[in-house]
Amino acid sequence: xxxxxxxxxxxxxxHLLGMLTMTYTLVYRKKALYPIYTYVLLNGLFAxxxxxxxxxxxxxxxxxGVTMLLPQNMPKRVAVPVYMIVCSLHGLAFGTxxxxxxxxxxxxxxxxxxxxxxxxxxxxxxxxxxxxxxxTLIVPFSALLKKIDRASRRAKL
Numbered sequence: 001x002x003x004x005x006x007x008x009x010x011x012x013x014x015h016l017l018g019m020l021t022m023t024y025t026l027v028y029r030k031k032a033l034y035p036i037y038t039y040v041l042l043n044g045l046f047a048x049x050x051x052x053x054x055x056x057x058x059x060x061x062x063x064x065g066v067t068m069l070l071p072q073n074m075p076k077r078v079a080v081p082v083y084m085i086v087c088s089l090h091g092l093a094f095g096t097x098x099x100x101x102x103x104x105x106x107x108x109x110x111x112x113x114x115x116x117x118x119x120x121x122x123x124x125x126x127x128x129x130x131x132x133x134x135x136t137l138i139v140p141f142s143a144l145l146k147k148i149d150r151a152s153r154r155a156k157l
Contacts, residue, residue, distance in 0.1 A: 001039035002046070013123050014130030018087040019137050021060055025067040026142040027149065036060045055101040062097060063090045076139055084135030091127035095120035 004016040017039070024032035040060065044053045066086055074082060096117050103113035 001035055002042040005039075005043070011130070013091070013127040016134050016137075017060070018063060018090050018131045019134035019141070021063045022067045022083055022087055022135075022138050023141045023145060025064050026072075026138070027145045029068065032064060033061070036064060051105050054105065055098045058101075059094065059097055063087075066090070080136070080139050083138040084132055087135035087138065088128045088132035091129075091131035092124050094127050095124045 001017055001020050004020065008015040021032070021036055024035050028034075040053075040056045043056060047053070063086075070082065070086070099113050099117045102108065102116060103110075108116060
């Protein structure tokens with residue numbers, strides 16, 4: 001997850017993190033929290049444990065939680081658009097989800113928080129479009145990861 005983020009930094013707010021979060025959650029369920037929080041920790045280690053990092057402790061867990069609530073055996077023709085939409089909505093809501101922590105840390109009023117959200121909407125729209133595109137990879141990547149996981153389990157036996 002961290003490597004993909006670093007490789008995609010040339011495109012602000014466009015990355016594979018939402019797709020990877022959903023893919024890991026679909027395949028590993030609760031155990032998906034391990035790579036998610038490994039990413040969060042690595043992000044803090046390499047970029048600094050500053051105030052911006054604190055919301056990362058819950059932002060990715062929200063997407064994990066929403067993905068956990070989705071039906072597990074959706075038909076592929078339903079799953080593809082549902083996963084794309086969920087991934088995209090997380091990107092669109094990212095600034096809004098980030099805002100309460102930002103307001104608390106920097107003493108913003110409610111009006112200040114709303115202004116911060118509105119100022120970030122263009123970037124959230126870019127984030128949503130990037131996540132929508134990356135969301136097309138969730139079904140094939142989760143199928144591939146399940147296949148690899150089954151093969152590795154058989155190899156251990």
